[in-house]
Each structure stands twice: as structure tokens, then as C-alpha cells.
Amino acid sequence: xxxxxxxxxxxxxxxxxxxxxxxxxxxxxxxxxxxxxxxxxxxxxxxxxxxxxxxxxxxxxxxxxxxxxxxxxxxxxxxxxxxxxxxxxxxxxxxxxxxxxxxxxxxxxxxxxxxxxxxxxxxxxxxxxxxxxxxxxxxxxxxxxxxxxxxxxxxxxxxxxxxxxxxxxxxxxxxxxxxxxxxxxxxxxxxxxxxxxxxxxxxxxxxxxxxxxxxxxxxxxxxxxxxxxxxxxxxxxxxxxxxxxxxxxxxxxxxxxxxxxxxxxxxxxxxxxxxxxxxxxxxxxxxxxxxxxxxxxxxxxxxxxxxxxxxxxxxxxxxxxxxxxxxxxxxxxxxxxxxxxxxxxxxxxxxxxxxxxxxxxxxxxxxxxxxxxxxxxxxxxxxxxxxxxxxxxxxxxxxxxxxxxxxxxxxxxxxxxxxxxxxxxxxxxxxxxxxxxxxxxxxxxxxxxxxxxxxxxxxxxxxxxxxxxxxxxxxxxxxxxxxxxxxxxx
Numbered sequence: 001x002x003x004x005x006x007x008x009x010x011x012x013x014x015x016x017x018x019x020x021x022x023x024x025x026x027x028x029x030x031x032x033x034x035x036x037x038x039x040x041x042x043x044x045x046x047x048x049x050x051x052x053x054x055x056x057x058x059x060x061x062x063x064x065x066x067x068x069x070x071x072x073x074x075x076x077x078x079x080x081x082x083x084x085x086x087x088x089x090x091x092x093x094x095x096x097x098x099x100x101x102x103x104x105x106x107x108x109x110x111x112x113x114x115x116x117x118x119x120x121x122x123x124x125x126x127x128x129x130x131x132x133x134x135x136x137x138x139x140x141x142x143x144x145x146x147x148x149x150x151x152x153x154x155x156x157x158x159x160x161x162x163x164x165x166x167x168x169x170x171x172x173x174x175x176x177x178x179x180x181x182x183x184x185x186x187x188x189x190x191x192x193x194x195x196x197x198x199x200x201x202x203x204x205x206x207x208x209x210x211x212x213x214x215x216x217x218x219x220x221x222x223x224x225x226x227x228x229x230x231x232x233x234x235x236x237x238x239x240x241x242x243x244x245x246x247x248x249x250x251x252x253x254x255x256x257x258x259x260x261x262x263x264x265x266x267x268x269x270x271x272x273x274x275x276x277x278x279x280x281x282x283x284x285x286x287x288x289x290x291x292x293x294x295x296x297x298x299x300x301x302x303x304x305x306x307x308x309x310x311x312x313x314x315x316x317x318x319x320x321x322x323x324x325x326x327x328x329x330x331x332x333x334x335x336x337x338x339x340x341x342x343x344x345x346x347x348x349x350x351x352x353x354x355x356x357x358x359x360x361x362x363x364x365x366x367x368x369x370x371x372x373x374x375x376x377x378x379x380x381x382x383x384x385x386x387x388x389x390x391x392x393x394x395x396x397x398x399x400x401x402x403x404x405x406x407x408x409x410x411x412x413x414x415x416x417x418x419x420x421x422x423x424x425x426x427x428x429x430x431x432x433x434x435x436x437x438x439x440x441x442x443x444x445x446x447x448x449x450x451x452x453x454x455x456x457x458x459x460x461x462x463x464x465x466x467x468x469x470x471x472x473x474x475x476x477x478x479x480x481x482x483x484x485x486x487x488x489x490x
Contacts, residue, residue, distance in 0.1 A: 103140075105138055105140055106140060106142075147211045147212060148212055149185070149211060149212060149213045152182075154172060154173065156169060156172060157170050175478055177477050179223075181215070181219070183470050183471075183476075184466075184473070185207075186223045186226050186227055186469075186473045187227065187466055187470040187473050188207070189203055189207070189220055189223040190223070190224055190227030190228075190451055190469055191455075191469055192206065193451065194451030194452060194455045195455045195465060197428070197431050200221060201217060204216070204220055221444070225443060225447065226473065226476065227450075227451065227469060227472075227473060228443070228447040228451070229476055230472040230473045230482065231453075232450065233482045234454065234484055235449070235450045235485065237484060237485060237486055238274050238453055238486065241486055242273075243290055243291040243294055245296050246296045246297065247269065247296050247297045247298075247299070247412075247414055247415055248268065248269050248297075248298060248299070249267070249268045249300070249416070249421040250266070250268075250286065250298050250299065250300045250306075250422055251266055251300065252264065252285065253426055253433070255277055255433060255438050256439070257277065257279075257440075257442065257445050261279070262278065262279050262438070262445070263278055263279075263280065263285055264448070265278055265286070265289045266289075266422050266425055266426045266429070267289050267290060268421045268424075268456075270460075271457070271461055272485065272487065273425050273457050273460060274289070274449075274453045275429065275448070275452045275456075276288055276289050277439070277445040277448060277449055283306075283307075283308050286305050286306065295313075296313070297313045297408060297412060298313065298315070299314075299315040299317065299418075299419050299421070299422070300315075300316070300317065301316070301320045301419060302316060302399075302402065311402060311405045312404055313408075314405035314408065315405060315409055315412075315415050315416070316399075317418050318350075318406075318418055319419065319420065321346070321399070324399075325343050325346065327391075327395075328342065328392055328395075329343065333389070334392075335384075335387060335391075338383060338384050338387065341376075342377065342380050345373050345376050345380070348373055349373050349417070350417070352370060353417055366410065367411060370407070374410075377406070378400075381396045381400050381403075382396075382400065384396030385397045385400065428455075432448065453485070454472075454485060468485075
């Protein structure tokens with residue numbers, strides 16, 4: 001509320017109920033009659049500034065996963081989508097008559113024991129039955145045996161020579177672990193933390209309850225360090241492999257190492273994915289991930305760390321752009337019109353892309369089909385930079401400055417229009433961070449890098465994670481060559 005100027009006969013309560021815009025007009029007329037136009041101008045500028053600030057704050061409050069990079073878990077209930085279909089009145093679950101998907105029977109070589117039930121007499125006349133059923137009904141029951149650890153005791157004997165009296169001690173076997181736990185136990189502990197995100201205390205409990213292996217809480221991170229050492233060479237090879245690929249999706253998320261801010265970076269290719277923890281989110285972090293001379297195409301969002309990349313070797317994430325356009329829609333007015341038109345083009349683009357993926361549209365015809373969409377998006381963005389809303393203008397200007405990176409996937413086969421390939425594996429790091437608030441040492445960060453690289457890569461290649469970790473720990477104990485994370489030629 002503005003102060004009532006002296007000399008105006010108006011009750012104070014009526015002035016307080018007067019809208020701010022009316023107060024400004026009254027003050028303008030009053031000051032104009034007294035030669036105080038500069039003060040009126042200052043008040044008008046102040047009101048304009050406040051209106052812009054209110055609009056900015058309103059937009060910030062209304063941000064959600066549909067119009068920004070906020071995760072869906074942060075959405076308020078009114079934003080989350082719920083099915084609006086009418087209830088059918090049927091019970092939940094599979095309906096009567098639908099094709100069943102029963103459990104498959106294990107092959108005979110995997111069956112541990114067969115219990116045969118044969119009738120001995122006819123239930124009709126009581127005669128003795130001697131025949132065989134070539135196709136008996138089969139039912140299999142899988143049961144977990146009680147797991148007891150195999151404890152191996154190594155004894156090193158010292159024998160005195162009867163000839164000279166010298167004492168000679170035996171040598172420890174090469175396969176013996178230097179600690180109290182073998183390679184598969186080490187691998188299991190690393191697997192529980194790196195794949196399932198279990199805390200050290202939960203891992204300790206599971207090892208005791210499920211595997212009857214006594215382990216102290218402090219021994220859990222000690223075994224994780226052994227797994228980290230075992231994975232050093234395979235992960236280094238995986239990093240070099242990614243740096244030589246023609247295309248990689250890249251993303252990053254916040255991390256914490258002790259009391260220092262850090263970032264967890266990921267680079268994902270079709271068969272190998274690598275992680276690194278770096279103390280910066282700048283271009284230096286990108287170089288730490290991909291090396292100084294990466295020549296492939298990078299799929300990413302519009303974060304500033306990627307500005308130094310050649311636009312012809314970038315692919316912007318259209319999932320991020322779609323959320324930007326939805327933000328236009330939520331602003332309403334001219335921004336809303338442009339946003340809806342851009343979203344319509346995004347929808348048409350993805351429809352064509354899905355046809356390319358399922359084979360109903362050839363790769364050769366795809367660029368020609370995309371030309372009208374590309375032209376329409378370019379025209380709408382150019383209109384956007386002329387609108388009154390400063391946020392819409394700036395976003396359209398930024399996107400246009402990166403225009404070649406919008407369409408790399410159209411010409412380059414193997415390039416995806418979204419950055420989902422990097423965002424999916426990065427979620428495991430986000431869950432880890434939320435569970436443990438990051439890591440407490442540099443060694444802990446290295447373990448995170450290596451175990452996530454191994455787990456995600458092995459799952460990409462459909463390889464057994466636990467068996468790989470076990471072999472890596474065996475190789476580390478016996479100083480043998482570690483198994484490789486690289487895909488086989490087949």
C-alpha cells in the first residue's frame with residue numbers, strides 16, 4: 001500500500017481498500033499537478049519490477065516434473081496423473097479366460113530329486129497295476145537350502161632340518177585370501193551394496209541371517225575396498241572403450257564426499273557404461289569422463305559444461321526440450337500458444353521416430369519426413385524470441401543458438417533423440433546418494449565409480465554380475481589377469 005499524499009481528503013480506511021493500480025494513478029495525477037513526475041515514474045518502475053518478480057516466483061512455485069527437470073517424486077498430489085477411466089466393476093488381476101503365464105518347468109538335468117507317485121492297484125476293480133506312464137503329470141517345487149559357509153583352515157608348518165638344524169616354514173597357497181573372507185564372499189558384499197543399494201548394516205545382517213557368515217560392521221567396507229581393487233583394471237579398460245566410441249550419452253548428478261561438493265558423471269554406450277566422481281560440474285568434469293580427445297557424438301541436456309562441444313557432434317535431449325515447451329504452456333498467453341504448437345511438433349517427431357525403430361519407416365525416408373517438422377520448429381522458436389515474456393524469449397534464443405544439435409539423430413544412425421540412456425543408470429547413483437548422503441572418503445568414491453560401472457555394464461550385456469565379481473576377486477588374490485567388462489565380438 002502506498003502512503004496517502006498530504007492534502008487529499010480521503011478516509012484512511014478507504015485508501016487502504018483502494019487497489020494498488022488506482023493508488024498509483026491517483027498519486028500520478030497528484031504529483032503531476034505539483035511537478036513531481038520523477039517520483040511517479042520511480043513508483044511505476046517499482047510496480048513493474050514487483051510484478052515481474054511475482055511472476056517469476058509464481059512460475060518457480062508451479063514447477064514440476066512435467067515442465068522442468070524436477071523428479072516426479074517431488075510433484076504435489078494435484079500434479080500427479082491418475083487414471084480417469086470409469087471402474088469396470090471387475091475384480092483386480094487377471095480375468096477369467098485370459099492366457100496364463102505359468103512357471104516353466106526346469107530341465108531334467110537341473111532337478112535335484114524326483115519323487116514319483118505310482119498307483120499299485122486299480123481304483124475300479126482292485127487289480128494289480130504294473131504299467132508305466134510315459135507322460136506323467138509334473139509339478140516342481142524350488143527350495144533354497146540352508147547356506148552354510150565353507151570354512152577352509154590353512155596351516156603353515158615349520159620343520160627343523162635333522163642334518164643342520166635349520167628351520168624351514170611352508171608357503172601359503174597362492175589362492176589363499178590375505179583376509180578372513182574368500183572371493184565369493186567379497187563379491188557378494190560388493191554386489192549387495194552396488195546392485196541393490198544396501199547399507200553396510202543391512203549387508204551385515206543379511207550375511208549373518210541368509211548365509212550364516214559372521215562379519216563385523218567394519219569388515220563390510222573393508223571387503224568393498226577389496227572388490228574395488230579387483231575392479232580397477234576392468235573399469236579402466238571400460239573407460240578407454242567408451243572414449244573410443246562414436247556415440248555416448250552423458251549426464252551428471254550432485255554428490256557428496258565428506259563435507260565437499262562433488263558430482264557423479266555417467267557416460268553410457270550401447271554395451272558399456274562408466275561412472276566417475278569428480279569435484280566439478282564444469283567442462284573439466286566432462287573431460288575427466290570422456291578424455292581430452294573424444295571425437296564421437298555426445299547426447300546430453302543443455303548444461304553449460306557441454307558448450308565447448310562441436311554442435312555437429314552433439315544431440316540435445318528432446319525429453320528436456322519437451323518439458324521446456326510445457327513450461328511455455330503453463331505460462332499462458334502468447335507463450336502458451338507457442339508452447340502448444342511446439343509440443344504438437346514434438347509429438348509428430350516422436351511418432352516418426354517410433355516408426356523408424358519398429359521398422360515401419362525406413363531410415364532412408366526418415367530425413368525427408370522430418371524436414372517439415374524441422375522447419376516448423378525453427379519458425380516457432382524464431383517467433384518465440386519476439387514475445388514479451390523474458391523467460392520464453394531467452395529459452396527460444398538459447399535453443400536456436402544450438403539448433404544443429406537438435407537434429408543430429410535425424411542424419412546419424414545410432415543416435416537417440418533423448419538422453420534416457422544416461423539418465424536411467426544415473427538413477428542408481430541418485431538412490432545411493434539419498435541412502436548414504438554420498439561417500440566418506442576418496443576410496444569410497446572410487447568404489448562407487450567401479451561397482452556401478454561393473455554392475456550396469458554387466459546387466460547391459462546380460463552377464464552374471466556375481467560370477468564376474470567373484471572371478472575378479474579371485475584374480476586379485478592370486479595376481480592373475482582380471483576378467484574384462486568389454487563386450488565379446490560375438
